[in-house]
Every structure is written in structure tokens, then in C-alpha cells.
Amino acid sequence: MTTLQLKNIVKRYKSQTVLDDLSLDVAGGERLVLFGPSGSGKTVLLRLIAGVIEPDAGRVLIGGEDMTDVDAEHRGIGMAFQNFALFPHMSAFDNIASALTSRKSSKDTIAAGVHKVSKLLKIDHVLSHHPKALSNGQKQRTALARALVGSPPLLLLDDPLRNVDAKLRFEMRLELPRLLAAQGATVIYVTQDYKEAMALGDRIAVMAHGRIRQIGTPAEIYNAPADIEIARLFGDPTINLLEVVPQRGPDGAFVELSDMRLRLPGFGDEIVGKQCVLGLRPETIAFAEAASQGAIPVTVEAETPLNEKTVTLGLTARGREILVSRPAGTPGPVAGPAHIAVDGRTAFLFDKATGRRILPSELASKRNGEAA
Amino acid sequence: METTSPVERLLRGVALTLVVVFFMFPIVWIFLMSFQTNETILRIPPSVVFSPTLENYAALITGKLQTASGTLDIAFMRNLGNSVLLSVASVAVALLLGVPAAYAFARHKFKGSEDIAFTLLSFRFAPPLLVLLPLTQYFQWLGLSNTYFGLIWIYQLICLPLILWIVRGYFEDISADVEYAYRIAGHSWFSTFRKIALPLAGPGIAAAGLLAFIFAWNNFVFALVLASADKQPVTVGALAFVTASGIQYGQIAAAIVLSITPTLALALYAQRYLVEGLSLGAVKG
Numbered sequence: 001m002t003t004l005q006l007k008n009i010v011k012r013y014k015s016q017t018v019l020d021d022l023s024l025d026v027a028g029g030e031r032l033v034l035f036g037p038s039g040s041g042k043t044v045l046l047r048l049i050a051g052v053i054e055p056d057a058g059r060v061l062i063g064g065e066d067m068t069d070v071d072a073e074h075r076g077i078g079m080a081f082q083n084f085a086l087f088p089h090m091s092a093f094d095n096i097a098s099a100l101t102s103r104k105s106s107k108d109t110i111a112a113g114v115h116k117v118s119k120l121l122k123i124d125h126v127l128s129h130h131p132k133a134l135s136n137g138q139k140q141r142t143a144l145a146r147a148l149v150g151s152p153p154l155l156l157l158d159d160p161l162r163n164v165d166a167k168l169r170f171e172m173r174l175e176l177p178r179l180l181a182a183q184g185a186t187v188i189y190v191t192q193d194y195k196e197a198m199a200l201g202d203r204i205a206v207m208a209h210g211r212i213r214q215i216g217t218p219a220e221i222y223n224a225p226a227d228i229e230i231a232r233l234f235g236d237p238t239i240n241l242l243e244v245v246p247q248r249g250p251d252g253a254f255v256e257l258s259d260m261r262l263r264l265p266g267f268g269d270e271i272v273g274k275q276c277v278l279g280l281r282p283e284t285i286a287f288a289e290a291a292s293q294g295a296i297p298v299t300v301e302a303e304t305p306l307n308e309k310t311v312t313l314g315l316t317a318r319g320r321e322i323l324v325s326r327p328a329g330t331p332g333p334v335a336g337p338a339h340i341a342v343d344g345r346t347a348f349l350f351d352k353a354t355g356r357r358i359l360p361s362e363l364a365s366k367r368n369g370e371a372a
Numbered sequence: 373m374e375t376t377s378p379v380e381r382l383l384r385g386v387a388l389t390l391v392v393v394f395f396m397f398p399i400v401w402i403f404l405m406s407f408q409t410n411e412t413i414l415r416i417p418p419s420v421v422f423s424p425t426l427e428n429y430a431a432l433i434t435g436k437l438q439t440a441s442g443t444l445d446i447a448f449m450r451n452l453g454n455s456v457l458l459s460v461a462s463v464a465v466a467l468l469l470g471v472p473a474a475y476a477f478a479r480h481k482f483k484g485s486e487d488i489a490f491t492l493l494s495f496r497f498a499p500p501l502l503v504l505l506p507l508t509q510y511f512q513w514l515g516l517s518n519t520y521f522g523l524i525w526i527y528q529l530i531c532l533p534l535i536l537w538i539v540r541g542y543f544e545d546i547s548a549d550v551e552y553a554y555r556i557a558g559h560s561w562f563s564t565f566r567k568i569a570l571p572l573a574g575p576g577i578a579a580a581g582l583l584a585f586i587f588a589w590n591n592f593v594f595a596l597v598l599a600s601a602d603k604q605p606v607t608v609g610a611l612a613f614v615t616a617s618g619i620q621y622g623q624i625a626a627a628i629v630l631s632i633t634p635t636l637a638l639a640l641y642a643q644r645y646l647v648e649g650l651s652l653g654a655v656k657g
Contacts, residue, residue: 052552072555079556085549089571102558146557 001028033201266360451609466531542576
């Protein structure tokens with residue numbers, strides 16, 4: 001079980017800082033997903049771990065050993081590239097075998113290794129083909145086989161499902177965890193797809209602008225996003241974000257939606273009068289009877305069925321858009337006036353100026369206590 | 373494949389024929405001339421009907437040129453041999469030096485790399501005549517004038533920049549990821565260069581080598597000034613056909629046919645690599 005540590009990594013191209021004092025600890029055998037929009041530095045970071053580009057500052061430790069100045073070929077890493085990066089002049093067999101030929105193993109050992117992994121990935125029937133003659137899915141599997149064949153203790157996967165069609169991506173998303181678990185390797189997986197990140201990661205590190213913004217289990221990232229951007233990136237349909245200014249009420253802070261009060265339990269005077277953004281996950285909102293307590297009136301504008309769920313777009317009295325998601329097949333209004341019920345305990349509150357999440361006061365004081 | 377009307381196909385055929393005739397006619401005419409005597413060549417009006425003779429080729433190969441004022445010794449076959457030796461050796465040296473250099477310029481941006489690459493290219497900007505006088509002086513000091521070694525060295529001015537700049541482009545076209553993948557699979561940079569970069573840039577290297585060969589073969593002025601008769605290539609040797617008793621058209625034509633044969637053969641052989649090289653972008657990935 002190989003650990004990976006990155007310490008204060010800095011990488012600049014000309015005047016642009018791509019990785020900005022980034023540190024990361026990955027436990028042996030862990031599957032860490034690097035998630036972030038394009039240009040956030042994920043791919044650069046992966047190449048830096050692989051050793052094909054050098055950091056301007058900082059150290060890379062693999063298995064506790066300082067590998068910062070070690071060449072890529074001596075790091076013992078397996079890597080699959082987003083664009084597959086197959087060798088176009090070699091057959092699929094030779095492509096996969098390339099990760100073994102450098103070890104001076106016998107021909108039989110190499111052939112046995114290649115056949116084993118290609119059987120696992122179901123490409124054993126196309127081993128004699130050149131990359132040109134392979135379908136996209138076969139190319140992707142060949143690239144994956146090349147990364148896996150040497151049983152590297154550290155496996156880097158750079159968005160390997162990006163360039164394959166949706167059906168195959170879905171299949172591989174189910175198949176990959178089993179494959180990776182069988183390898184027992186420490187895995188760094190880069191993706192831009194939040195579903196893939198949630199499905200494959202033991203932990204997810206969310207990157208933006210060359211820094212790690214938040215790192216945690218998929219549930220932590222989803223249920224406790226550190227800022228607006230992360231809340232927006234995870235979840236489909238996207239989280240509802242409404243600008244609000246909390247006010248003081250008889251039993252704590254509240255915000256107004258369609259002139260109705262939505263109480264924010266746990267929040268006190270510290271947020272009153274502050275410019276905030278309220279985050280409501282569409283699946284935490286439900287349609288309600290008009291008479292029920294705290295029901296907020298909306299006008300239903302449109303309904304979109306999405307396989308397993310139905311998403312409804314509503315407008316508040318002040319014309320703000322709210323998405324409501326419910327399991328498909330459950331009843332709901334199709335058009336016209338309706339009411340929704342929102343539980344203030346599931347709502348996120350963000351500071352509009354900084355984008356950071358504001359924690360309810362009791363939670364915040366608990367965190368501070370931990371930190372001290 | 374889109375369908376074309378018969379008229380369109382006919383017009384296209386006519387246009388293509390015109391282009392081919394326009395470009396190939398001089399070659400065909402020279403080929404015909406090489407089998408004629410000076411008298412049949414110079415008759416008016418010219419005709420394509422004649423009784424072919426091999427005496428022009430015989431004269432070139434034996435080295436005895438029959439003119440109105442007697443027999444003249446010419447060193448055409450030796451010139452041809454010189455051309456082959458000089459061109460092959462120059463291109464070989466240029467490939468040996470230029471391909472690794474091109475790789476370095478393509479993959480490693482070191483301080484001043486662009487300046488060095490541009491300086492090498494700028495050798496091709498200067499008119500050769502401009503550098504010939506100082507070169508002659510240098511060659512005399514160094515004892516290099518009239519040596520194959522010196523000529524091959526000077527031919528690097530022609531071949532090296534050409535190969536460097538063409539091959540560099542091909543190396544740059546290879547996705548860096550492909551090379552990274554080979555490195556990560558556990559291979560050294562040198563074996564990556566040998567097993568990945570060289571084969572993938574192969575068509576480009578072949579194209580550049582062929583072009584460099586043609587340029588070296590066609591060079592005239594360096595050899596004219598820096599070498600004497602026994603080291604001169606055909607381009608300079610051809611001057612011998614302008615004799616006191618007139619210009620030997622038949623022999624000149626035969627000499628041209630013989631001297632374009634090697635480059636033509638090479639181009640035909642390398643053609644598939646050239647086409648592959650030019651369409652590399654379309655088939656990769």
C-alpha cells in the first residue's frame with residue numbers, strides 16, 4: 001500500500017501560477033478523486049506526480065520516499081491518459097506490453113501478463129490490431145490495460161472516461177471500482193464529472209485555481225460544501241442559489257421567500273443584515289398543501305421528466321427561479337400556483353462576498369473548539 | 373464519392389492532361405534528344421521521327437567526346453560518382469546531426485533555443501556567393517580545399533537547416549502524452565526517442581532527407597569554387613560540354629537523363645513515405 005504526499009507544490013508557466021502551494025496526503029490503497037473544472041490544474045498535478053513535469057517548488061513523496069528529482073521511468077507508476085496516448089505504430093499487444101518490456105522480463109512472462117489483463121478488460125480479441133483499427137472503447141481499455149499491466153502500486157487515471165460515449169462511460173463507471181479494488185493500488189483519479197467523482201472516490205479533492213478548495217468523502221462534499229462553487233458543481237439539477245439578507249425574528253434568524261418567512265435554525269444575530277446566498281438542494285424541497293404551516297407560494301412554469309426524477313421549475317412571488325426535484329411517478333402540480341415546503345435545517349447559507357459557507361453558530365463554535 | 377457528369381469528367385481529364393504535358397514535355401524532349409545526334413537535334417523543323425542512337429551514352433560512359441575538332445576527354449562518370457558520394461554523405465551527416473538537434477529544439481525549451489534554431493536557419497538566407505570568398509580563404513588555411521571532407525562540411529549549410537526545421541515540425545506534431553506514456557511505462561528518454569519519436573516522425577525524416585538530397589545534388593556554386601575537376605559533381609562537370617567546336621546537345625541531354633535518374637528513382641521510392649508524411653495529421657490519433 002503506497003502512500004502519496006505532496007508538500008507545498010508550486011508550478012508556474014511564464015507568469016501564470018498553475019499550482020499554488022498545494023499540499024495533499026493520500027493514504028495507501030485509497031482512491032482519491034481530483035475533481036474540478038478544466039483549467040484548475042488537475043492534469044498538471046497528475047503529470048507532476050508521474051514525473052514528466054517538474055514542480056518549481058515543493059516535494060513529491062511516494063511511499064514515503066522523496067521522488068521529486070527521480071525520473072518518470074524510475075517512479076514505478078501506472079498512468080492512463082485522457083486522450084489515451086497509445087503508440088500508433090504498435091499493436092495493442094505491444095502497447096500494453098510496453099509497460100513490461102522495460103523490466104527485462106522473459107517473453108512468456110510478458111505475454112502472460114498482457115493476456116491476463118486484456119482478458120480482464122475484454123480486449124483479448126483485438127490484441128493484434130493497431131490503435132487505428134480500434135474503437136474508442138477498445139482504445140480506452142487498451143490504455144487502461146497498459147496502465148494496469150505492471151501492477152503499479154500507484155495508479156494515475158487522467159479522466160479516462162472523458163472521450164468515450166455515454167453508454168460505455170456508464171458501464172465503465174460500474175466496472176472500474178471492481179477492477180481498481182482488485183489491483184489494490186493507490187489510485188488518483190481525475191474527472192470533471194461529479195457523478196463519476198461520487199461513484200469512484202473514497203475521498204474527493206475539489207480543485208480550483210491551482211488549489212484544493214475542499215477535501216472529504218463524497219457525502220461530506222455533497223452535504224457540507226465549503227463554498228458556493230462546490231455546492232454548484234455537485235448535484236443535478238444544480239442547487240438553487242438565492243440572494244437573501246437574513247432578518248432577526250422572535251425565534252432566531254429568518255429569510256423571506258415569496259414574502260413568507262423561512263426560519264434558519266441554528267443561526268443567530270451574526271448573520272442578520274448580511275448579504276448572503278441561500279442554497280437549497282432541489283431534492284430537499286417538496287410540494288405542500290396551501291394550508292400547511294410555512295408553505296411558500298410559487299408559480300409552476302415548467303416540468304422536465306428526467307428518467308428517475310421529475311424536475312419542476314417554479315417562480316417565487318418576486319420572480320426568483322426555484323427548481324424542485326421529486327422521484328418520477330409521484331404526483332405534483334404541472335402548472336399554475338402551488339406551494340412548496342422548505343426545511344431550513346437542510347438549507348446552506350453562504351457569504352455573498354467571499355462565497356464561503358457560513359456554519360450555524362453552534363456548529364461553528366464546535367469547530368472552533370476542535371481547532372483550539 | 374460525389375457523382376460527376378461525363379462532361380465534367382472529360383473537362384477534368386483534359387485539364388489534367390494539359391498540366392501533365394506542360395510539366396513533362398521538357399523531360400520527354402530531353403529524353404528523346406539523348407538518343408539523337410547533334411545533326412538531327414538541330415534540324416528545322418524539329419521532328420520526333422529519327423533513328424535512335426546510343427552514341428551519346430557511349431561517349432559519356434567511355435569518357436571520349438567526339439567533336440568536329442577531334443576527341444575530347446570528359447570525366448562525366450567520375451562527376452556522377454562525385455555527386456552520389458557528396459550528396460549521400462552530406463545527407464547522412466545532416467541526418468545524424470540534424471535529427472537529434474531537431475528533437476532537442478522540439479521538446480526542450482532551453483535558454484536561447486529559439487535563437488540557435490533561427491541562426492541555423494539563417495544560413496539559408498545568405499546568398500552562397502556572399503560567403504564563398506571568405507570560405508575559400510578559410511579552406512586554403514585549413515587545407516580543406518579540394519577535399520571531399522571540406523565539400524561535405526560546406527554542404528551542411530544546405531542540408532542541416534532544411535532537415536532541422538522540417539523534422540522539428542514533425543517532432544512537435546507528436547503528442548507529448550504519447551512520449552510521456554512511454555517514459556512512465558519505464559523507458560529512458562533515449563529509448564523513448566528511438567522507439568517512439570523516431571518511428572512516428574519517420575515519414576517527415578524521409579521527406580526532409582529527400583529534399584536535402586535534391587538540394588545537395590543540385591548545388592553548383594560551392595563545388596565550382598571549392599573543388600577542382602576530380603572532386604566536382606555533375607552540375608559543375610556539365611560545363612565541359614560547352615566545347616570550342618560547339619555545344620554537344622546530344623551528350624548534354626544524355627548527361628541530364630543520367631543525372632536526374634538517381635533523384636527521380638529516390639523520389640519514386642520515397643513517394644509513399646512522402647504522402648504518408650504529408651497526411652500524418654489526418655490519420656493519427
